[in-house]
Amino acid sequence: MKNEPSTIQEIRFRRLRGLMVLVLLAFVWQLVNFQVVQSDQLNKKSFNLRQVVDTIPAVRGNIEDADGNILATTVIGHNVTVDQTQVLPFDRKVKGQTQTVSVLQAVHQIAETLKMRPKLVYQAVKGSARYSIIAKGIDGVAYRNLIKLDIPWIYFENVPKRVYPNGALAGNLLGFMGSEGTALDGLEYSQNSCLAGVDGKETYEKGADGIKIPSSTQITVQPKPGGTLVLSVKSDLQYFAQQAMSSAVLSERADWGSAIVVEAKTGKVLAAAEYPSVDPNDPGATKAADRGSRVFQAVFEPGSTLKTITAATAIDLGKATPESRVLAPQTRYVTRQHIAISDSHVHPTQKLTLTGVLRDSSNTGISYIGERVPYSVRAKYWQLFGLGQRTAVNFAGEGSGIIHATAPDDLTVYTSMFGQGMSVTPIQTAFLYQTIANGGVRLSPKLLLGCRQADGSVTQVEKTISPVRAIKASTARSTIDMLEKVVETGGIGHTASIPNYRIGGKSGTAQIKEGRGYGALHAISFIGMAPADNPRFVVAVTIYKPRTIGNSLGATPYFKAIMGQLLRMYAIPPSTTKSANIAGDW
Amino acid sequence: MSALTNPSSPRYNSSNARSSRRPALVALPNTARVRSPQLFILSTLIIGFLAIGLANLLMTVATSTGVYQVASLKATKQKLALDTQILDQQVTSLSSNQNLSNAAAVLGMVSNSTPVFLNVSQQKVYGTPAAAVATNYTRFGKSLVPNAAMTAKTQANALKAAVAEENAMATAPIKSVAIPVKSNQTRTVSDAGQNAKANAASRVTTANSPGSQVVLSGGIPAAPNH
Numbered sequence: 001m002k003n004e005p006s007t008i009q010e011i012r013f014r015r016l017r018g019l020m021v022l023v024l025l026a027f028v029w030q031l032v033n034f035q036v037v038q039s040d041q042l043n044k045k046s047f048n049l050r051q052v053v054d055t056i057p058a059v060r061g062n063i064e065d066a067d068g069n070i071l072a073t074t075v076i077g078h079n080v081t082v083d084q085t086q087v088l089p090f091d092r093k094v095k096g097q098t099q100t101v102s103v104l105q106a107v108h109q110i111a112e113t114l115k116m117r118p119k120l121v122y123q124a125v126k127g128s129a130r131y132s133i134i135a136k137g138i139d140g141v142a143y144r145n146l147i148k149l150d151i152p153w154i155y156f157e158n159v160p161k162r163v164y165p166n167g168a169l170a171g172n173l174l175g176f177m178g179s180e181g182t183a184l185d186g187l188e189y190s191q192n193s194c195l196a197g198v199d200g201k202e203t204y205e206k207g208a209d210g211i212k213i214p215s216s217t218q219i220t221v222q223p224k225p226g227g228t229l230v231l232s233v234k235s236d237l238q239y240f241a242q243q244a245m246s247s248a249v250l251s252e253r254a255d256w257g258s259a260i261v262v263e264a265k266t267g268k269v270l271a272a273a274e275y276p277s278v279d280p281n282d283p284g285a286t287k288a289a290d291r292g293s294r295v296f297q298a299v300f301e302p303g304s305t306l307k308t309i310t311a312a313t314a315i316d317l318g319k320a321t322p323e324s325r326v327l328a329p330q331t332r333y334v335t336r337q338h339i340a341i342s343d344s345h346v347h348p349t350q351k352l353t354l355t356g357v358l359r360d361s362s363n364t365g366i367s368y369i370g371e372r373v374p375y376s377v378r379a380k381y382w383q384l385f386g387l388g389q390r391t392a393v394n395f396a397g398e399g400s401g402i403i404h405a406t407a408p409d410d411l412t413v414y415t416s417m418f419g420q421g422m423s424v425t426p427i428q429t430a431f432l433y434q435t436i437a438n439g440g441v442r443l444s445p446k447l448l449l450g451c452r453q454a455d456g457s458v459t460q461v462e463k464t465i466s467p468v469r470a471i472k473a474s475t476a477r478s479t480i481d482m483l484e485k486v487v488e489t490g491g492i493g494h495t496a497s498i499p500n501y502r503i504g505g506k507s508g509t510a511q512i513k514e515g516r517g518y519g520a521l522h523a524i525s526f527i528g529m530a531p532a533d534n535p536r537f538v539v540a541v542t543i544y545k546p547r548t549i550g551n552s553l554g555a556t557p558y559f560k561a562i563m564g565q566l567l568r569m570y571a572i573p574p575s576t577t578k579s580a581n582i583a584g585d586w
Numbered sequence: 587m588s589a590l591t592n593p594s595s596p597r598y599n600s601s602n603a604r605s606s607r608r609p610a611l612v613a614l615p616n617t618a619r620v621r622s623p624q625l626f627i628l629s630t631l632i633i634g635f636l637a638i639g640l641a642n643l644l645m646t647v648a649t650s651t652g653v654y655q656v657a658s659l660k661a662t663k664q665k666l667a668l669d670t671q672i673l674d675q676q677v678t679s680l681s682s683n684q685n686l687s688n689a690a691a692v693l694g695m696v697s698n699s700t701p702v703f704l705n706v707s708q709q710k711v712y713g714t715p716a717a718a719v720a721t722n723y724t725r726f727g728k729s730l731v732p733n734a735a736m737t738a739k740t741q742a743n744a745l746k747a748a749v750a751e752e753n754a755m756a757t758a759p760i761k762s763v764a765i766p767v768k769s770n771q772t773r774t775v776s777d778a779g780q781n782a783k784a785n786a787a788s789r790v791t792t793a794n795s796p797g798s799q800v801v802l803s804g805g806i807p808a809a810p811n812h
Contacts, residue, residue, distance in 0.1 A: 070678075076671060140672040141737065165678040167733020239683040239731060240697075246730030281734035499700055500713045568701045574712040 050205045056219070057160060058197030061226030063174060063187065065235040066449065070165055072174055072188070072280070077137030077161025080114070080146065084127045086153040106151050113145045114138060136179060137161040168279040170231070170238050172293040173272055173447070175396070176280035185291060187229060187448070190396045194451035194461050197226030229461070230449040232268040237261060240565045241273035244558045249275040252546035252554050258295050259562055260430040262538040264529060267434065267443030272427070296395035299402070299423040300523045300544060303510025304361045306419030308479060309432060310370045311354055313381045316475040319372040322482050322582045324354045328365035335410035341367060344509065344551070355482045356584030359490045361507060363418045370417030375407045378416070384470035385432050385442060387424055392444035392463045399425045419510060430540035433527045437535035440476035442468045480504045481580040484532045489584060496556040498564050500574035502532035505559065507552035512545065521545040526555040530563055533577050536570070539563050679738035684729040691728060692742035693749060696720045
């Protein structure tokens with residue numbers, strides 16, 4: 001190799017080459033510096049500058065009834081927004097002619113389309129903000145009509161919107177969502193983990209001007225849609241029951257009413273109706289106090305429907321039979337203080353059997369049976385029947401009711417025999433009778449059948465307690481036999497009867513504590529089961545503080561209507577057997 | 587390799603050799619071949635550029651038409667999606683319990699609280715049939731269960747008129763049920779008037795065909811007389 005430069009060009013060339021090598025080395029150094037030495041730091045810095053991470057909201061799952069009817073779903077709603085700085089009169093072409101539309105005219109047109117007060121629209125439009133919301137989550141029709149107005153300064157955003165296609169149907173169970181898409185009440189709230197799903201993430205790069213760079217979008221986490229919550233409720237039956245309870249509360253001018261339908265052998269809640277009800281599409285239209293579910297939340301003294309439990313307890317312990325005889329006076333003085341307990345109807349002293357006591361709903365009569373069992377033992381039976389504790393449903397804000405393990409005073413020993421001095425929730429009363437209808441075994445209420453994922457798998461979302469045997473099967477049968485006589489021969493009971501069917505049930509007219517004593521208004525109820533030879537359904541109707549009627553005659557027609565609907569719906573054939581032959585009098 | 591050649595540069599040597607061989611290669615139609623690589627490359631380049639230019643032009647035209655098409659299709663898709671959404675909403679509104687119950691009430695429908703069941707295999711009737719009676723407990727004039735999501739409603743009066751029209755066509759032949767009619771014979775519905783339509787007649791005929799015929803006696807359906 002010769003190192004001697006031969007020509008001047010070659011010298012220049014070599015110098016140039018040397019320079020280029022130096023420059024290259026400098027580049028290489030910088031490259032190493034950026035890529036290796038400072039890489040982490042720089043990456044972080046630049047990433048934060050141009051990389052934008054957005055959440056892709058997961059679609060909230062539907063709520064369905066037992067037959068797959070949709071009770072709650074999510075659709076696309078539209079927010080109407082405005083750039084207030086652009087709010088100016090504009091030209092609009094109508095049939096080839098150009099009209100100038102003033103701001104005020106446009107405001108009125110928007111208000112008319114959205115059925116809003118023009119004043120509210122005007123407030124949203126006036127000002128200097130670049131972004132202001134006129135209306136949230138409007139539906140497709142309003143959206144289309146608004147587009148037709150062709151107003152240049154309003155804009156739309158697509159937003160998820162929760163819709164309840166059947167309105168207030170089961171609304172008190174479903175609960176509702178806030179305007180920001182947060183679950184506020186009911187199952188929407190308590191089952192949020194099933195319904196909500198998991199938000200996804202997308203990243204994209206942003207130019208210096210803040211504009212998304214096309215084709216830079218990358219979905220880093222796929223959103224996982226929420227599961228479908230399946231209720232055990234049958235919406236047709238639920239609707240019928242809600243209609244019935246609405247009619248009851250309105251016509252009797254009551255505070256509230258509830259009707260619960262339970263499948264006796266499974267514990268499934270087929271309907272849990274109440275009035276006042278909330279329309280989750282518009283919860284604001286209902287008073288805050290009426291937006292929960294009284295079926296689970298309201299506590300009240302049950303009254304005479306509890307006589308059935310007193311009787312069953314005595315029979316179960318061998319202290320009585322359906323034909324045990326008592327002399328039932330109009331008034332009986334009990335306790336050391338000789339406090340009177342009386343029957344609600346005036347009558348001479350009657351010779352009644354236990355069945356007759358239930359038939360006539362005699363307070364004095366049941367006191368002679370009830371006192372055969374110590375209070376503390378009866379209290380244990382109440383627990384077995386599920387009183388004094390929340391159900392396994394554990395509904396948001398569910399009440400537990402109050403039962404005293406030991407008698408708080410002498411009088412309660414007696415009054416508790418006919419359901420005063422203790423409190424229960426409507427769902428508890430239904431399951432008192434479910435226990436009897438199911439041969440003495442109490443099941444946990446089943447309101448939710450499960451949470452169904454996109455792949456079809458269903459997960460249990462409700463705790464279940466193992467079945468609890470409260471009374472012997474034979475006791476349950478005897479109790480049903482007595483309840484049948486109540487409906488066949490009772491003064492009030494027979495108004496609950498359905499021709500050709502064996503029905504068993506019991507009425508209740510409970511006094512309501514007000515201050516230190518009891519008020520003039522009552523909580524009336526009727527709880528029954530059918531067909532009594534092999535009960536399939538339990539219906540519990542409660543009407544709180546009716547003002548046009550003072551006894552359970554106000555509840556039986558609705559029990560009858562709902563039970564009749566149920567028997568028709570399930571095509572239960574009329575009974576072919578007769579009820580047991582038990583005497584009510586002696 | 588020849589040891590006699592100048593070793594200074596093999597490249598120089600070979601070019602030197604080529605130039606020294608040159609006269610031997612004269613006078614053949616090879617001249618065209620010698621010129622041709624340059625011309626070929628040039629023409630290929632020109633044609634290539636032209637082709638690329640043309641392709642580019644065509645693609646630009648195609649893309650821009652495509653963009654317009656995409657934009658227009660996107661708009662159509664959006665419009666259709668909105669239409670679907672609106673129609674969906676109408677369907678759910680119309681099929682909501684509230685709307686159905688209101689429509690049923692307008693038509694005077696009442697849920698019958700005394701159901702009757704026929705057991706075909708045992709030829710038995712369970713229950714005592716009775717007319718459905720509208721009471722406060724079985725008929726609620728209007729839905730009492732609010733529904734803010736119900737935006738579409740059944741045109742109750744139109745429905746009523748349609749039902750009345752149906753009844754006008756169907757009732758007349760039913761009145762003459764007592765007259766036995768052979769199933770394959772098309773009934774002349776003289777008492778229903780000339781305007782009674784054939785389909786109404788055929789429907790009545792089917793209802794009276796043997797097998798589904800039930801003779802009424804004392805209000806209780808008896809077993810079919812085969």
